[in-house]
Amino acid sequence: MKTDVTAVPFESGEWKTTINVYDFVVKNIKPYTGNASFLAGPSAKTTRVWETVKEELLKERANNGCLAIDTETISTMTAFKQGFIKKEDEVIVGIQTDQLLKRSMKPFGGIKLVESALKERGLKPSDRVVDIFNYAKSHNDAVFSAYDAEIRAFRSKHILTGLPDNYARGRIIGDFRRLALYGVDQLIKFKKADLANVGGEMTEHKVRLREEINAQIGALKDIVKMAADYGCDVSRPADNAKEAVQWVYFAYLAAVKEQDGAAMSLGNVSSFLDIYIERDIEAGLINEEEAQEMIDQFVMKLRLVRHLRPASYDEIFGGDPTWVTESLGGILNDGRTKVTKTSFRFLQTLYNLGASPEPNLTILWSEQLPEGFKKFCAQVSIDTSSIQYENDDLMRPNRGSDDYGIACCVSYQKIGKAIQHFGARANLPKALLIALNGGREEHDGLQVIKDIPQLPEGPLDYDLTLDLFKRTLSDLARVYAKAMFIIHYMHDKYYYERAQMAFIDSDPHIDIAYGAAGISIIADALSAIKYAKVTPVRNEKGLTTDFKIEGDFPQYGNDDDRADSIAQEITHYFINELRKHQTYKNSTPTLSLLTITSNVMYGSNTGATPDGRKAGEPFAPGANPMHGRDSSGAIASLNSVAKLSYNDAQDGISNTFSMIPKSLGDTREEQINNLVNTMEGYFKHMAHHLNVNVLNRETLMDAYNHPENYPQLTIRVSGYAVNFVRLSRAHQLEVIARTFHESM
């Protein structure tokens, strides 16, 4: 389809002569400061396609969460022929394989993982695919060939966990807008120019870069073929709104056809697309319903991304998430808002198609957001519990760009200019137990860290404990940095993200995103040792099995500096230790306080801790206070988390906040206003992230017992949203046990 829209030309600028989507957005964006009243419901076509999808989703759930698997083909952009849901009604086309919800093999992350995922379902890869890996190497094999004994011990003892050494790292966000704005031909022209500039005396860096750029050019050529199969010519820029949406989706689709990274975010495409949509509306080519139809169908496609995962993966990433994170809102450096009508249209999909965990819609919150948008966001939270909030007023000045998206759950990423290497996380409570056990792991006594003296008998001394804990953390940081270096070196070598990297500047800045779990346990444990009397209970090997706590102690989550300052101090200490070590490609260390759903798995692998937590009990998610210990009310709980410094945890400080609807106020209007006030209050304290659930505990209990009645029930967990009924039973119970803030 080619339509003449030259009647309304785009404002020209630098974007015309260089790759600069940001310039295009700044020159052409139409900020919208009104309310949600203009929005349209789903079109008849959308409704028909979605009905078909819903039937297939039911079948998928009935079939143990997986509808179909292709065991013959290694998935690439061009490996599968075109596939449709309901061709005559599809406005935006393209799916990952030739059949809706069919999962495919992407074995370069790890052929063994693919084999076990298939085996769990009584299948195996075709002989041809197996044979390929008699000659080729996968990322997983390569990493383990370089790991040393120390890393292996830290890994097997669950001190370092969830590392992307047996699955793809994800997190890299392509600037998918580039395909729409420039088309492949121009993008290749610029990549070729980059390549020509990498000359002179060779270094390892230059050789690698040359190889990478050529891989990216290959990817761009394949995208043209992939789109041509659907009858679209992406060698040229998009001409109109529908093409712009389609082109952006093709760019994203290319990535999820080739990669199965844990989190593959979309970026911040909505207000870019709005420029095309508003131009078409102004030119009289489309109306509001058609505009909404494009976004509904685009979003529908994003909800249907699937990867082949083994069951073990579900422990760390429960509920089959894909993290198609799209960031909405925020403010431009020139003071105008990035909120457009299409920001609203994205949120509207949660009404038109019902609640959903994907795409992971993230509001970049600023005090300066238009009032109408703030209220609509709060309303959507109350109605769907599907969206999360991050502090734009904090990230924009701190990280330096106003053109960024959120990678994975909560992590800032400048779009098209920088990437990040995902580092999973270290188990801090485990490290504390190692410190209390003379450098030995608390279960079987394996010596994992040298030169940590055994503590004397009797109650724990605070200063001594803190000293040993910090020494343990230093060593942990050293081993952690080694593991990350190896993982990302090998990932680039064996499972390079050519599709995403084709839409990113050729030699981007890189953050290495380390993580830490269990900060609330650390704060409470050290606080107990400092303010109460804590005596370890040891077994015959001298290993701690429990702790006797006498007296009261301040707990993290009550806006009490005595406990909160410990969380601050340890976070600060750990990131500084991590910063001391070499990184692959000279990436910049950052740290997250985030757990995904692995807080349950961490808990089950960690012995009793000095805060009174029993062996095996889950950690709190992310940076949340421990369940039920934040007893001074919701605001005190929020204020405690807000004290953690973003400078020490630039990869994100995740807080999940659950409240019952009535606790927000008596009327709907009051509830909306009070939720807006909550966000304003929290973010004015320089807090980073907030997941908002507005739910009754009874609803969750009922969904636990009658999952068939709640196919779309969505809740926010650490940094992302899930279909509640797709979580494991253990995860469901953990969510139900969390603190719900009520006021009666």
Place this chain on the structure above:
Amino acid sequence: MYFPLQDIDAAKLNVDDPEHLRIHSLETFGTHDGPGVRMVIFVQGCQFRCLYCQNPDTLDVKGGRMVEISELVKRAVRQKSYFGKDGGVTVSGGEPLLQRSKLTSFFKLLHEEGINTCLDTNGRLNNAQVHELLEHTDLVLLDVKHINDEIHHKLTGLTNKNTLELAAYRESTGKRMWLRYVLVPGWTDQEQYIEEWGQRFTDYKTVERVEIIPFHQLGLHKWEMLNMKYPLKDTPTPSEEIKQKTLTIFNKYFGNVILK
């Protein structure tokens, strides 16, 4: 009477220890006692003996704990960013007027910090000290439990005379007020008295809102915990029909009625 009146100690409550408030508990995310998000302080001590009391553990004027007023101001300041343009601090109880002079200093300090003040009271007292407190109160939530003095007396143990006078006083100052009415089957659901209640206040210009609070049994466990005989143990919660009927009557007299 299920709990003795404590006149002498109640009088001391306002005088002794001027730097401290005697409080029962604190809620940081209150959304039901005044507008917006509020820090709600439930003070300790009350001389009403309402049959349906939901917080019998706040009655004893010697119970609770003493908290420094400056500490409460500090906490309110930590929460100020959440208050937005409508929220602030509400003092509820218990009966706040028993500590009227201390609350005056507390509210003055809150105003110095730019924090909105709200007082949730049964209007037990009406004197110069109370009037001074009301000067520093941005919004009064006045609980008029029954319009008929005889029934009020049976229901609460005391007369409604002071409460009605206080309402009239607040009206005369022109400052904001919300009225509250607890709807208890068999006790406060008589149509003629609800009409009379409405007629009494319908011309008040300062009444921004009227709240009907349906009786509930969530306070039951507190009575049991305190080993006190709960007179309304078997009273049902109001039916939807009673609630709607009451709402209809109130709507005749007031522009903004909320059924909670």
